[in-house]
Amino acid sequence: MNFTLKIWRQRDAHSKGEFKEYKVTDISSDTSFLEMLDILNNDLVHKGEEPVAFDHDCREGICGMCSLHIDGHAHGPSQAVTTCQIYMRQFKDGATITVEPWRSAAFPVIRDLVVNRGAYDEILQAGGFVSVRTNSVPDGNAIPIPQADAEESMDAAACVGCGACAATCKNGSAMLFVAARVSSLAKLPQGRVEGARRAKSMVAKMDELGFGNCTNTGACQAECPKGISIAHIARLNREFLAAKLED
Amino acid sequence: MGCFLTNSSLGRKLVMSISGCFLVLFLLFHMAMNVVALIGDGSAYNVICGFLGANWYALVGTAVLALGVLVHFVYAFILTWQNRKARGNVRYAVTVTEKGVDWSSKNMLLLGVIVILGLLLHLTHFWSKMMLVELMGQHANNLGLAPTDGAALIQYTFSQWYNVVLYLVWFAALWLHLNHGVWSMFQTVGWANDTWLPRLKCIAKLVSGLIFLGFAVVAVVFYIKSLCPCC
Amino acid sequence: MAFKLDSKIPAGELAQKWSNHKAAIKVVSPANKRKLDIIVVGTGLGGASAAASLGELGYNVKIFCIQDSPRRAHSIAAQGGINAAKNYQNDNDSVYRLFYDTIKGGDYRAREANVYRLAEVSNLIIDQCVAQGVPFAREYGGLLANRSFGGAQVSRTFYARGQTGQQLLLGAYAALNKEIHNGSVKSYTRHEMLDIVIEDGEARGIIARNLVTGDIERHGAHAVVIATGGYGNVFFLSTNAMASNGSAAFQCYRKGAGFANPCFTQIHPTCIPVHGTQQSKLTLMSESLRNDGRIWVPKKMEDVEALRKGTKMPSDIAEEDRDYYLERRYPAFGNLVPRDVASRAAKERCDAGYGVNETGLAVFLDFKTAIERLGKEVIEKRYGNLFDMYKEITDVNPYEQPMQIFPAVHYTMGGIWVDYNLMTTIPGLYAIGEANFSDHGANRLGASALMQGLADGYFVLPYTIGDYLAKKIQAPKVSTATPAFDEAEKAVKAKIEKLLSINGSRSVDDIHRQLGLIMWDNVGMARTKESLEKAIVEIAALRKEFWKDVKVVGTADSFNVELEKALRLADFLELGELMARDALNREESCGGHFRSEHQTEEGEALRHDDKFAYAAVWEYKGEDVEPELTKEDLVYEFTHRAQRNYKD
CATH class of the missing domain: 3.10.20.30 (Beta-grasp domain)
Known part of the structure; x- marks a missing residue:
């Protein structure tokens, strides 16, 4: 060819x-x-x-x-x-x-087709983690997690952080990326503990780094190589607004 | 807490969602009211018009409504400006509409502007000849109709074919705008998941379709009426 | 001067060694940890988990990775799972059984004490990852699910769909992000370590190139941890990521770190066969597929020919005409024999002429029986993403026709020699994960690489590094304005200068491809004295050609991928020769190292424990000079070395 x-x-x-x-x-x-x-x-x-x-x-x-x-x-x-x-x-x-x-x-x-996606790292550094120390954890089976919740968490955790969502979005919004992380952890009891703090700090960092506002076009979901659903964005919205309303 | 509504992208979206929701409710009400004009000789409609004359509650309602439109409108421009900036200086040479993405969802501002222009037209056609007239303390508008005789005003406006066309364009823009807007407002407040997203999109289609039909049918019926006064 | 190797294996009962050792080694107080700097090179499972844990402890950590984010490290591509001796399935698993399976799987060429420790901490890893929010697969009751992997008769593999490596790495990466957030770890992405700096015989830092600007930077620290993975890309075509390389490890070797068992390469049995000469990467299909897939070739040569001509589809071949050769040869383990065994068995069938595609280098992995037994939906749920990937690549629907698979280079068990503390022969220089040699012997079992990377990073190194650093609490900040740093930087710059100035006629990829062919043909799945000697000569010649005729375009002070590749290839060209030398020296077959001269009558690997029960540790003596061999005897106190048996 x-x-x-x-x-x-x-x-x-x-x-x-x-x-x-x-x-x-x-x-x-x-x-x-x-x-x-x-x-x-x-x-x-x-x-x-x-x-x-x-x-x-x-x-x-x-x-x-x-x-x-x-x-x-x-x-x-x-x-x-x-x-x-x-x-x-x-x-x-x-x-x-x-x-x-x-x-x-x-x-x-x-250079050429190479871009700097460090902003995604920065967003995750702002709160995309569970604050547990090495070795200070309970047994893996101590907290049962409904299979459906683990599966849904996994759906979101499949995000590879490639940047396609923000690159595709006509608004340059990183919401699908942020939502994938927030939602994945929000579905697990381990992640719930600091859910409010996580949603707020990650959204704040996303805004600070100059990403655009999500207008729910769904282009991110269409182009996401892992097919991550914008339903996770809804969960992020929920997490964030609930956290803000408690402030 | 107040500030996140302006300085956070999710807060700003919440404002769009709430103000949009409010406007949708108003439209549903307005549409329902218009349909009444089709019943009988229009006196039922005029009763409602009278009820919504220059009373304090109607005025407060109008003011809140105007504020809602203004907030929705101003925020839309701010968001769009920020979003363009976020997109960067160099644009893609090739763009496509992604699979499963509605055209309207990517052109909400354009549709919104058409809606606003239509609204201005509508205000000069109706509001300025009804509520405004009452507020000025006059008893007849420049067409010589009583400000409470909404039915006659409808009849007059839609007897002109170009008005019907302009209104239909306006309603179509509104239809498309709401097609996206209605489910989007649920998504923005977080009331959506994989099960409900398709349902919400369906509801959005029903609501926007209903609003479009409700408004359009009045315009069309009155135009037809003007063509044959006997029917 | 040969190495004086002290493996520092603690005395005592196998099960007590690690506890005793932890109790005996020194610790550093929190106030002193703040004063100590550690460099971690590489951010895969080992590097990320180590950096995060060290940062938590209070050390100042700098991490380096060549990709644009720590999350890209190739650990992410591990599909199938991670082993742990939890015995959640109640199938009589235990730390000892995991230890034993691993030692046996490694064909008795790993250290007992290290492997036992690995099995011991395996359970902690699962707990740790669950707490980090790794979404492991669960049963309906909400508890963790398991599946089986090669080389084991119990179900001890924990998994997150076919993306276990990704999820574990994201867990470690999140822990790393937490520490970056807390300020204890500083991240240097798109930075490549080009040299290790040694002063007074101790590691003092690294020279790194900023891959965006081309700046050569000096970074000093009280200890340096190498976590840069394996060197499988010496074969050009492998399942490793394109940028995976052996250069960091090789610089350590060049500066005096011993390199152990370089010839131990794992050839993974279930990869998508090579399709053409322009291919640059091989794709692995997870070992987990062997849970339900059955491997076969036709019994009759006429069927093979019909398949190649395309006159018959695999599904046309009757059940009785199929040779399920793994089930035939190894009834007890069947399709779940260890990787080296499965790979060799595939090679044996293909060598006998039964390869099922035009190149004769493929066998079938068939899900027909499983789909009949479990239904398509179950199979789709278990392996859907892998099936999709297969279809995407080959344009064949594996739900209808069997997959074609063939072995490909996957993992290197060999690596930098380390003692029980994971310290190399250079004080202050550590190597963890795939970069070291310690835990997998001559063959690694599936789902054990993730286990080792995280064991080293979370649970071993954070303790053992304290034993060394306790001696450094009085040491000042490491200065990078010293002759050792000057010299290292000068050498790196000269090397770059040299590569850019050759301006020959061959591209880096051309030469790398040629090296890969030499390696695959001569130092691949089956090796002989002749092939290895031939490889050594050919590689040396190719290396000369490289330094005379390579063409590296671009400049030193810019983003220059060709230069990056050239620097890595320069090291592969030496590493390949080292691998061949090691393979030549090891006149036995064990695990992934198969010397055709040494096999049983049934064609199984034949070890010579009397002569080769040692780790071969090589010391660099200069370019084009034969390296010197030191042997670390692998003393087996607790297990009996037997001929591996997966038949009954």
């Missing part, structure tokens, strides 16, 4: 970026999208050009490192997968594919 790639190139955070066109030829349909970029990069290196920088690591859809806005979709045209799980058979032979970095004020471009 052959493709024309329109790829965003930007030297660093301070430079102005632009689209550049590249051709890749003779790509097997079983090649993954990122392998296709590997092939392009190998060609570029041979030509003495600097390869396209893009984030990736596990290539199994779990580390959350890969990003990319492909033809208008965060993580490409398929539903519920990360970019590393996109295969070229999903594209039409001869297609022109536009590849852009996440675009969000809170995710500045580092």
